[in-house]
């Protein structure tokens with residue numbers, strides 16, 4: 274089994290090529306330290322893949338509900354250099370103006386040609402306001418022009434992603450579906466959209482970034498179920514009374530919290546420096562929990 278998190282100890286972390294709200298680039302070392310060993314790492318909330326880039330498992334399954342991410346990653350993995358060159362054409366003064374941005378955004382929203390969508394998705398990510406990824410109710414990308422002086426083309430970051438992606442499978446799926454496909458030897462890292470910081474929000478009906486409290490709860494239950502069948506799960510989230518309770522009640526072990534300054538939060542609107550929580554659901558402790566529950570139900 275490969276030593277999954279020590280190969281890059283001395284090197285600075287590798288940066289994802291996409292801007293992504295809630296990305297874990299600044300936290301990869303702390304998270305990787307808590308990730309158990311295994312053969313394959315599964316990320317059901319892959320986003321920009323910060324953990325994927327900075328760990329060393331034999332294989333990866335990167336999954337996300339965002340279909341555009343999946344198309345872009347698949348193209349970059351399979352086409353490499355040709356795809357990078359085509360994407361680079363749009364990072365010039367000719368395309369860095371309001372008129373071009375809105376024309377390309379319109380084209381992106383109108384086409385179902387996946388290769389073209391992948392190229393334009395990268396353009397929009399780097400030229401749109403604050404690197405946000407937001408769609409309207411009809412599923413149309415609606416982030417305004419970002420007015421950057423000279424948007425950065427992430428050439429080296431894309432090359433690195435392309436190389437590493439040769440050991441990755443990509444999927445567009447809900448976290449429930451992805452987590453149900455885990456097998457022995459897998460390790461799951463879950464990075465869901467953050468819970469709201471305000472605890473006054475109604476537990477079940479509040480939905481931040483399209484992710485409801487009922488889904489947060491469902492995720493904790495699936496983490497418990499996976500640990501019981503031998504698959505360790507690590508979840509990160511804001512450290513709040515609510516997340517601590519949610520994970521502890523499902524049998525997770527909440528480690529020390531740490532503060533982090535974020536540039537864009539998951540809903541893209543607020544900047545904050547809330548503390549971060551990592552909860553580990555390990556097969557060993559879940560066995561104990563399951564047997565305690567069985568003993569109780571037998572009495």
Ligand SMILES: C[S@@+](CC[C@H](N)C(=O)[O-])C[C@H]1O[C@@H](n2cnc3c(N)ncnc32)[C@H](O)[C@@H]1O
Nearest residue numbers: 295296297318319320321322323338447448464
């Ligand atoms: C906090 S971000 C993940 C960031 C990632 N760890 C990184 O470093 O870039 C949360 C991700 O969850 C995805 N997501 C939201 N709802 C989902 C769902 N129901 N199932 C799967 N993925 C979902 C979003 O598209 C987003 O990419």
